[in-house]
Amino acid sequence: TMYNMERGYLQRKIYSPTMGASLKSIFLKHTKMFVDSTVVDMEEVKRAVTIRQFDDSVTRKIFGYRTVQEYYRMGSxxxxxxxxxxxxxxxxxxxxxxxxxxxxxxxxxxxxxxxxxxxxxxxxxxxxxxxxxxxxxxxxxxxxxxxxxxxxxxxxxxxxxxxxxxxx
Structure with missing residues (x-):
């Protein structure tokens, strides 16, 4: 489904950025939890726009996946x-x-x-x-x-x- 999120115009221009912004907003409300983190780079998180970018900068790292694609494959x-x-x-x-x-x-x-x-x-x-x-x-x-x-x-x-x- 992530492939589809980057495929269609609405998915690429509306759904993915909207959901990415929502995830980033929720995450940034809890930055205190990651102040001393060596796993998450806060500047990289702030630059994330799409779901894939957020997952690459946060989710896959927290769960120990080497790449965002590995996270998507193993999470399916x-x-x-x-x-x-x-x-x-x-x-x-x-x-x-x-x-x-x-x-x-x-x-x-x-x-x-x-x-x-x-x-x-x-x-x-x-x-x-x-x-x-x-x-x-x-x-x-x-x-x-x-x-x-x-x-x-x-x-x-x-x-x-x-x-x-x-x-x-």
Whole structure:
């Protein structure tokens, strides 16, 4: 999806700089935490304009990645979808301007017998609003129903042991 953020005009000129400025603003409010940091260069952060520039100057360094591309690659869930051994639901809007349709890892989701992909024609990136002026999102209801059905179908005894919490 970061490739897409640098590809289209709106993504390059509006979405990425807007989200980059937002991330930078939040980060700069907490500069006290990084005063003695040898990891983050504050001048480099201040020069960051796009999401990629912010991630390159802050995020990848904090998490120990050598490059921003390595951070994006390793941070992507798509490379782990085939290893999931519990039912999971992926919900995606086909009009999402950031996580565009061709970015959906369809093969990985459908190859996993536990995977379920649900797409909607509209919904945007953080959308699925119930109406044009509504702040309520309709997607919470089917997501809640999916989670409740999974909890109901899980007949294993409840345990707090670490073994129970394993993903495999």
């Amino acid at each position: 869930s798509s490379q782990r979808l085939l290893d999931i051994k519990r039912p999971f639901l992926c919900l995606s809007a086909l009009d999402d301007p950031i996580a565009v349709e061709w970015c959906i890892p369809r093969d990985e989701i459908t190859e996993n017998p536990f995977g379920l992909l649900a797409t909607t024609s509209r919904g945007g990136h953080l959308g699925w609003f119930q109406g044009f002026f509504s702040q309520d999102r309709w997607c919470t209801k089917p997501l809640e129903e999916f989670c409740l059905a999974m909890f109901k179908a899980d007949t294993r005894p409840i345990s707090k042991s670490p073994e129970y919490l394993k993903y495999n």
